[in-house]
Amino acid sequence: MKIGILGGGQLARMLALAGYPLGLGFVVLEPAADACAAPLAGHIQAAYDDPDALQQLAAKVELVTYEFESVPAAAVEQLGASLPVYPPANSLAMARDRSHEKNLFRELGIETAPFFEVHDLQTLRLAVEQIGFPAVLKTRTLGYDGKGQQVLRAGDDLQVAWETIGQAPAILEGLIGFEREVSLIAVRSVSGELAFYPLAENHHENGILRLSTCLHDDPMQARAENYAQRLLENLNHVGVLAIEFFQIGSHLLANEMAPRVHNSGHWTIEGAETSQFENHLRAILGLPLGGTAAVKHVAMINLIGELPDASAILGLKNTHLHLYGKAPRIERKIGHITVRETSEQALQERLLQLKNLI
């Protein structure tokens, strides 16, 4: 069976690596000639909204998924007319727009930071009156890795921030002094089967995820799973859904969700009984989901901007290197490292050694 993927980056690449052992084949639709998934998949090089390319893709595959949530709705509609596209269009529509997403959280009783929609400078001022400082202005669409966000700390910041984000439709959120950020990788299959991975605790540098550590028996696990189940079932979602939360004391605030495999779940390749990539494929194919338990104590470090000395990294036992075949470039995610150790202490020691190498 052949699967089509919109997007040919590292997520598509890791989906393909997980899918070959299930006997699957892959075709990616991706405008970049040097798409890093292309060496291990068929590659249709075209824009995502090119109707001819979409038709060509539909003719070659039996099912379509995607690796990023800003897939054009029209592309999903065109493909959906002739074959299944998972996750479904409404999951995409929700995740694509921060306002829809936050309102859905609210409707489903999932706690969030306070937020208001912003259409212009006037609604921004009104939102600031409600929320106070500090607050963060975020474009409703197309933001990722901290892009399209501006922090407001005083009244003087409003106009600059509004211009910096391009006067695009936005939301203003209270800037939460959270204790930690955690994320949940959840999966729902075509048959409605659910699975949840252990929460991961995430640390960012310059707005880009740097470190995810798999948590064991975390007290927030049950609530996060409950929230995820509400979302998965409300959306009739199929595939992986990743949800980022801020924790403050006993509060777990949903920050955002991604209807796809997610960077904070890369630790699952070696670290869980079944990887998020394999479970995404199992879910969209209607196969039984694989176990999600952590195999050991595991963490993942992103490689950003420059390649490390592979020999030094691999010289550390229990580290696993994942290079994406992408040219190094500032702030670009070009790989990650998974560490799998038998104790929390060994894991933390190994992470310290690794940080000196990257």
Place this chain on the structure above:
Amino acid sequence: MKIGILGGGQLARMLALAGYPLGLGFVVLEPAADACAAPLAGHIQAAYDDPDALQQLAAKVELVTYEFESVPAAAVEQLGASLPVYPPANSLAMARDRSHEKNLFRELGIETAPFFEVHDLQTLRLAVEQIGFPAVLKTRTLGYDGKGQQVLRAGDDLQVAWETIGQAPAILEGLIGFEREVSLIAVRSVSGELAFYPLAENHHENGILRLSTCLHDDPMQARAENYAQRLLENLNHVGVLAIEFFQIGSHLLANEMAPRVHNSGHWTIEGAETSQFENHLRAILGLPLGGTAAVKHVAMINLIGELPDASAILGLKNTHLHLYGKAPRIERKIGHITVRETSEQALQERLLQLKNLI
């Protein structure tokens, strides 16, 4: 970096799957149009001894390895003139010929079953006089999965057996009533670093490997590693070397070796800290070798001849399916299943369930 592989079957496919995360690319040289490694590698479709094809391969890659030991010596020689080929030619030469192989075992003080070279009916009779019945006649070259072998139980069998194996140069071996067959996956890198996986116990059906179970702290481990080290260092071997042994009481008799990744090491993909495929690549690239310890209690079952119901297999927790993308055909290895459990008992129970499904 691009690696060339002679052969484009499942071993090449699993090498490629293990190599992409190291940032590698692959080109296979393989005559079959439907080579199962081809969807995830460049594919030069030509005979292994086609000088133009070999030249084309050499121009595209920086290093060559292979997935089977009957690679033509001339091909290795041609490639070796312009780039490194690992494992080295002498490992190939030894493994390709049962007589050379057995004599090497003997020279290095590695116990074997009694054996004699057979050139014709007369030398076969002389060999039988020395060894007695039962004995097994094996062609010196091109035997695999029980092919090219005839068991002799009485004087009447000699002529038929000799004709059945095509009157090819052969050896006669004592047919050992062994207690178990075990195999060792050993690795030696360009730098001379050594690593050994835990022994696996193997069970065959109709001469084809069916089940390999990873052993824990087996009393034969140290001796098997010692034997492997003698071979690796004598051959100046680089890459994985697999050695099959028969055990009778306290005797460990080397049966044969393969200078490549091996079916009895497929359990290492999920079952060991680093897979045999990744360690083979690390070895030939001169990277530090990865840990070889078993992650849990692990076994591998080969899928032979027909595809199982993937849904039923994946419905059993802790089972991992590996399909090779090959058309089902009688006696053909088309995939394998790895089972990873937290106890020996859970593993044996799971294997029983699996056997009912395949």
